[in-house]
Amino acid sequence: MGIFRKSPEQLLMQEAIKLARQVAQPKIKAQGGGGGSETRWRGASRMLRSMASWIPGLGSPRRDLVSSERSMLVSRSRDAMRNHLIARAAIMRLRTNVVGTGLVCRAQVDHEALGLSEEEGDALNAELDRVWSIYADDPRECDAEATLNHYQLQALVLVSALVGGDVLVSTPDEERTGCVFSTRLQLIETDRLCNPSRGLDTARIVEGVEFDALGAPVRYHVCSGYPNELTPGAVLRWDKLEAFGAITGRRRVLHVMADKERPGQKRGAPYLAPVLEPLQKLERYSSAELMAAVVSAMFTVFIEKSGDFDEDKMSLSSLVNGGEGASTDDESSGDIQLGEGAIIDLGRGEKATTVNPGRPNAQFDPFFMAVVKEIGAALELPAEEILLFYSSSYSAARAAMLQAWRFYSLRRWWLTCDFCQPSRELIIDEAVARGLIDLPGYADPIKRKAYCQALWIGPARGAIDELKEANAAGKRIEIGVSNETLETAAMTGEPWQQVYRQRAREIDQRRKGGNYQLPKGAQPEPEAPNTNQE
Numbered sequence: 001m002g003i004f005r006k007s008p009e010q011l012l013m014q015e016a017i018k019l020a021r022q023v024a025q026p027k028i029k030a031q032g033g034g035g036g037s038e039t040r041w042r043g044a045s046r047m048l049r050s051m052a053s054w055i056p057g058l059g060s061p062r063r064d065l066v067s068s069e070r071s072m073l074v075s076r077s078r079d080a081m082r083n084h085l086i087a088r089a090a091i092m093r094l095r096t097n098v099v100g101t102g103l104v105c106r107a108q109v110d111h112e113a114l115g116l117s118e119e120e121g122d123a124l125n126a127e128l129d130r131v132w133s134i135y136a137d138d139p140r141e142c143d144a145e146a147t148l149n150h151y152q153l154q155a156l157v158l159v160s161a162l163v164g165g166d167v168l169v170s171t172p173d174e175e176r177t178g179c180v181f182s183t184r185l186q187l188i189e190t191d192r193l194c195n196p197s198r199g200l201d202t203a204r205i206v207e208g209v210e211f212d213a214l215g216a217p218v219r220y221h222v223c224s225g226y227p228n229e230l231t232p233g234a235v236l237r238w239d240k241l242e243a244f245g246a247i248t249g250r251r252r253v254l255h256v257m258a259d260k261e262r263p264g265q266k267r268g269a270p271y272l273a274p275v276l277e278p279l280q281k282l283e284r285y286s287s288a289e290l291m292a293a294v295v296s297a298m299f300t301v302f303i304e305k306s307g308d309f310d311e312d313k314m315s316l317s318s319l320v321n322g323g324e325g326a327s328t329d330d331e332s333s334g335d336i337q338l339g340e341g342a343i344i345d346l347g348r349g350e351k352a353t354t355v356n357p358g359r360p361n362a363q364f365d366p367f368f369m370a371v372v373k374e375i376g377a378a379l380e381l382p383a384e385e386i387l388l389f390y391s392s393s394y395s396a397a398r399a400a401m402l403q404a405w406r407f408y409s410l411r412r413w414w415l416t417c418d419f420c421q422p423s424r425e426l427i428i429d430e431a432v433a434r435g436l437i438d439l440p441g442y443a444d445p446i447k448r449k450a451y452c453q454a455l456w457i458g459p460a461r462g463a464i465d466e467l468k469e470a471n472a473a474g475k476r477i478e479i480g481v482s483n484e485t486l487e488t489a490a491m492t493g494e495p496w497q498q499v500y501r502q503r504a505r506e507i508d509q510r511r512k513g514g515n516y517q518l519p520k521g522a523q524p525e526p527e528a529p530n531t532n533q534e
Contacts, residue, residue: 017052061265067194067207070165070267071228074190076280077163077270084283086372087272089386090379091162095155097408100459102151103420105132106495110450114441122497128428128451131437134180135427141179142423144172144186150423153185157419158411161256164190166268168220169254169419170241171426183430185423190267192223196238206266209255215264217243220253250429256418275375282371289364296359380407390464398464405461416456425452460493 037045045051057063080087107128111121135141136150143153160167168188175182193208195201204210208221220241225234241253257268272279369383376383382400384390390397428451431437441447463469473491476482488496510516 017046061262062201062206064262065265065267065269067201070207070269073270073273073276074164076276077165077272080272080276080279080283081163084279085286086282086375086386087279089388090272090375090381091159093381093385093388093404094162094408094411095159097404098411098415098458099151099155099158102149102154103412103416103456103458104151104493105129105136105420105424106455106457106498107132108453108455110453113450114447127437128454131431132424132427138179140176141181142185144170144174144184146176150185153187154415154420156187157256158415160187160189161258161268162271164258164268165270165273166190166193166255166257168193168222168241169256169423170222171252171254171423180436181427181430181434183426188222189226191226191228193220193267194223194227196221198227209266211266217253217255217266219243220255248429250426251422254419254422256415271379275378278371278375282368282375286368289359289361292361293359394464401461401464412456412458420456421452421454424454428452455489455495457489457493457495460489460491463491 038047039045042048043051046055077087081091082088107125109116109121109124109128111118111124114121116124139149139152140146142148142150148156157167157169167190170186170188172184172186173182174184195205195208201207204212205221209217210219210221211217220243221238222241224237224239225231227236243253243255244250245252258271259268261269372386373383376386379386382403384392384397384400385404390400428437428439432439432442439447439451442451469491473482473487477484477487485496488494488499492499507516
């Protein structure tokens with residue numbers, strides 16, 4: 001009989017429980033029995049059966065997200081993105097609704113801080129927008145790989161940060177023939193940001209992020225390749241990318257994280273990290289139910305031979321597979337396998353027993369939806385939004401859509417702060433340095449801030465019933481809780497000024513063509529008196 005040996009972790013847990021019981025024993029006796037908790041907070045109890053085995057460690061952000069665990073989370077998150085339907089649905093829903101066709105920048109300079117009139121501010125905004133369009137619309141201008149424009153890079157940055165936990169965006173300076181700017185945006189995946197030679201963390205370097213005494217990033221250590229991928233003949237090196245310019249203090253590397261949940265956290269965890277386990281189980285359960293339904297749909301007839309069956313005649317399976325004259329030498333023709341309406345020839349003395357698998361399972365959909373609701377709650381996405389299936393009432397569907405859009409708005413604002421606005425400020429800096437635009441006093445940090453203010457507008461939220469939404473928008477404007485600028489951006493995704501100017505041009509052209517009609521309920525303007533008549 002073998003000897004059962006406990007692991008060091010089990011022994012340590014046993015000693016901790018024993019010590020907790022010894023300390024809490026007087027308190028339990030004072031309470032008149034062992035049915036209560038030895039602590040004022042039941043959640044802190046080590047004696048309750050439901051809590052005795054729940055003793056997590058209390059660690060720093062570095063310890064709670066160690067390199068080995070983070071690497072496993074990233075790899076599983078990427079696999080879920082590739083192969084799990086619900087995981088891919090959640091990520092793609094964020095990409096489509098947060099970025100969509102891209103967050104469009106509209107300059108909004110603070111003309112009062114700059115001492116400009118409102119008309120001068122509008123003219124300067126239009127000039128800044130033209131400069132930004134030169135850069136953002138051309139992949140060769142903005143992308144270091146010269147394949148994606150700025151709006152496509154926004155989607156890639158968002159997906160990379162969500163799946164990998166974080167992503168770096170370096171800004172190398174490289175001149176290209178035919179290009180106006182030299183600032184490029186180079187995306188660096190989370191795998192390449194690591195300690196030099198894959199060494200251990202130190203007091204000032206955590207997984208490739210080097211920081212100062214206050215915790216601010218100083219430089220990033222980036223591998224020239226992927227440390228976990230062996231490339232024949234390749235020699236890996238680690239480059240030091242400075243976080244800020246030594247002279248100007250400009251941001252040279254943008255570190256976009258999926259979430260920063262604790263002070264002092266240097267690397268991000270994947271967006272799907274909390275739900276990877278239920279996602280994996282749900283995917284296996286869904287696949288098993290699908291396969292069971294497929295097997296159940298394959299109706300097969302089994303035939304038992306009687307004692308007087310003539311062996312010299314062609315078997316029934318051969319008759320079905322090849323018809324009269326078919327060869328019986330092919331061993332594959334006698335394979336027993338499931339098939340749609342197949343006839344399987346059994347041997348003498350064998351008897352077939354049919355089994356009803358009971359598929360499709362009537363309880364599959366309720367259970368599946370219950371799990372998806374829990375996953376959606378953890379990801380801040382309603383189940384209706386993940387599955388794009390609105391089967392409830394208008395009010396419930398609209399509530400789900402509004403709740404999802406609160407989350408989308410938060411992610412859009414996060415992406416704007418971490419990637420869109422910093423990259424735009426770098427381009428304005430270069431445009432001023434190259435003399436492409438004249439911004440007096442731009443060296444002053446306060447005036448630079450006033451010049452760089454902008455509004456980032458994404459795809460509109462949309463509406464389930466557009467007539468109701470339009471009436472509600474008009475009512476909000478009427479009672480003074482909103483304005484035309486906010487409502488226009490929410491409903492169309494365009495700035496009100498641009499919509500108004502385009503609408504004015506259209507009305508003017510219709511009037512010149514003589515086919516303009518007044519809006520319903522509008523009164524025609526009185527004609528001006530003719531002063532030339534006597």
